[in-house]
Amino acid sequence: MKHIVITAGGTVEKIDEVRQITNTSTGKLARLICKEVLDYLGDEDFTVHYIMSKRAVKPEVVQSKMMIYPVSDTQSVIDAIDKVYSQHKIDYFIHSMAVSDFTTSYTAPVSILAKEISNLIQDNPVEELEEKIQEILTSPYCALPRGAKISSREDIVLGLKRTPKVISYIKDRDPETFLVGFKLLNGVSEERLKEVACKLGKDNDCNLVLANDMCNINNEKHEAILLKDGCIVERFHTKDEIAKGIVMRMLGENK
Amino acid sequence: MKHIVITAGGTVEKIDEVRQITNTSTGKLARLICKEVLDYLGDEDFTVHYIMSKRAVKPEVVQSKMMIYPVSDTQSVIDAIDKVYSQHKIDYFIHSMAVSDFTTSYTAPVSILAKEISNLIQDNPVEELEEKIQEILTSPYCALPRGAKISSREDIVLGLKRTPKVISYIKDRDPETFLVGFKLLNGVSEERLKEVACKLGKDNDCNLVLANDMCNINNEKHEAILLKDGCIVERFHTKDEIAKGIVMRMLGENK
Numbered sequence: 001m002k003h004i005v006i007t008a009g010g011t012v013e014k015i016d017e018v019r020q021i022t023n024t025s026t027g028k029l030a031r032l033i034c035k036e037v038l039d040y041l042g043d044e045d046f047t048v049h050y051i052m053s054k055r056a057v058k059p060e061v062v063q064s065k066m067m068i069y070p071v072s073d074t075q076s077v078i079d080a081i082d083k084v085y086s087q088h089k090i091d092y093f094i095h096s097m098a099v100s101d102f103t104t105s106y107t108a109p110v111s112i113l114a115k116e117i118s119n120l121i122q123d124n125p126v127e128e129l130e131e132k133i134q135e136i137l138t139s140p141y142c143a144l145p146r147g148a149k150i151s152s153r154e155d156i157v158l159g160l161k162r163t164p165k166v167i168s169y170i171k172d173r174d175p176e177t178f179l180v181g182f183k184l185l186n187g188v189s190e191e192r193l194k195e196v197a198c199k200l201g202k203d204n205d206c207n208l209v210l211a212n213d214m215c216n217i218n219n220e221k222h223e224a225i226l227l228k229d230g231c232i233v234e235r236f237h238t239k240d241e242i243a244k245g246i247v248m249r250m251l252g253e254n255k
Numbered sequence: 256m257k258h259i260v261i262t263a264g265g266t267v268e269k270i271d272e273v274r275q276i277t278n279t280s281t282g283k284l285a286r287l288i289c290k291e292v293l294d295y296l297g298d299e300d301f302t303v304h305y306i307m308s309k310r311a312v313k314p315e316v317v318q319s320k321m322m323i324y325p326v327s328d329t330q331s332v333i334d335a336i337d338k339v340y341s342q343h344k345i346d347y348f349i350h351s352m353a354v355s356d357f358t359t360s361y362t363a364p365v366s367i368l369a370k371e372i373s374n375l376i377q378d379n380p381v382e383e384l385e386e387k388i389q390e391i392l393t394s395p396y397c398a399l400p401r402g403a404k405i406s407s408r409e410d411i412v413l414g415l416k417r418t419p420k421v422i423s424y425i426k427d428r429d430p431e432t433f434l435v436g437f438k439l440l441n442g443v444s445e446e447r448l449k450e451v452a453c454k455l456g457k458d459n460d461c462n463l464v465l466a467n468d469m470c471n472i473n474n475e476k477h478e479a480i481l482l483k484d485g486c487i488v489e490r491f492h493t494k495d496e497i498a499k500g501i502v503m504r505m506l507g508e509n510k
Contacts, residue, residue: 024272025273160412186273
């Protein structure tokens with residue numbers, strides 16, 4: 001039995017109970033890829049594990065060969081991947097989700113943070129100040145309690161710390177998983193896009209990388225290049241083409 | 256001809272091309288209120304001006320007596336209100352939208368921001384440092400260019416500045432508009448909720464204020480109190496009750 005994981009949509013990182021950092025990703029491409037996988041494998045014995053953010057568009061049909069894993073923030077995506085890998089041998093992993101690079105580490109009012117930093121100056125030798133200031137900006141004492149709704153009386157500073165790179169986990173869990181990575185940039189040359197996408201592929205041992213630029217995506221078209229071992233193997237112009245192309249290459253060549 | 260404005264959903268403030276700060280508001284209550292207004296006024300001569308965020312749930316029926324104004328960030332809400340007031344005499348304004356209290360003013364890598372602050376120390380007298388640091392934290396020279404996609408190589412600081420209070424504009428535009436304000440808090444006593452909601456009502460000259468607490472809202476129930484001149488005039492337990500209650504009191508008493 002084949003097991004395919006597809007991740008869809010964009011993660012949501014909480015700032016407080018009502019505010020959050022979201023990603024503009026809609027999950028539409030993942031939905032199309034899912035449909036292509038279902039069509040391609042047809043009556044075969046397989047399961048699609050669909051890890052989707054709550055805001056992503058829902059798959060067209062949810063049938064018995066699909067399992068849905070709703071997720072919210074980056075940690076919940078990692079937890080879902082852990083769950084899937086602990087229960088199944090995963091053959092294919094299409095990681096089209098836009099996972100947040102950052103999560104909220106603190107919020108602090110500007111004036112109180114300025115006071116905390118200026119107090120530091122009296123107590124520390126000049127040569128250590130830069131490092132000490134960096135520590136405060138990373139994790140200040142004056143941070144507001146987590147979960148409290150932020151007051152709007154003052155300008156605030158929001159500290160964002162990097163999240164773990166989800167894509168780097170996949171091959172660690174199973175080097176035999178066929179991994180499709182995605183790279184989205186904004187307003188770069190194709191050369192630059194290819195370079196960054198190749199690095200993603202190399203660093204994470206991707207079998208394929210789909211690279212695209214926000215400037216070349218709108219309601220009508222979705223330009224993208226597909227990379228394998230650092231070379232462009234296909235060019236696409238619509239989401240449909242991308243979905244078909246990835247699935248054909250992934251399942252067609254790797255039965 | 257009556258003109259009614261309803262604001263719905265939550266605003267979205269851009270961080271960069273793919274990241275944004277959103278609000279969890281769905282616009283469901285506004286949709287119900289809209290439906291009640293349409294039902295109540297029936298064949299009368301009126302227009303509902305529906306100012307809604309793109310992520311808000313759409314009104315059940317969009318008919319000829321409704322005009323839709325899609326908005327995104329706080330500034331676009333203000334622009335939409337300006338437009339409506341410049342063209343019509345607004346009789347009723349139901350401001351149920353969750354408008355962001357903050358918008359992004361800058362993003363800066365933690366290490367570079369720390370360097371900028373520590374450089375300051377050599378050039379300025381100690382007694383002015385706190386103020387100078389506050390200036391940097393409000394608007395640093397090292398801020399990343401606006402619109403650039405933020406690199407994920409470093410922890411970053413996001414500066415958030417307060418947005419103008421949309422609700423305070425309404426009576427400035429027309430003191431005769433019947434204004435319904437909304438106050439949502441999280442995990443407070445009813446006494447505290449009433450106090451904060453009364454202040455909102457007083458500061459902005461609201462005719463009615465609907466006050467609720469996130470802890471008392473779930474899929475089944477939506478507890479809320481309706482305040483008039485600082486007193487509780489009604490209690491509600493569901494979104495339906497809230498929508499009916501507000502519309503009855505607003506249109507019933509003010510024909």
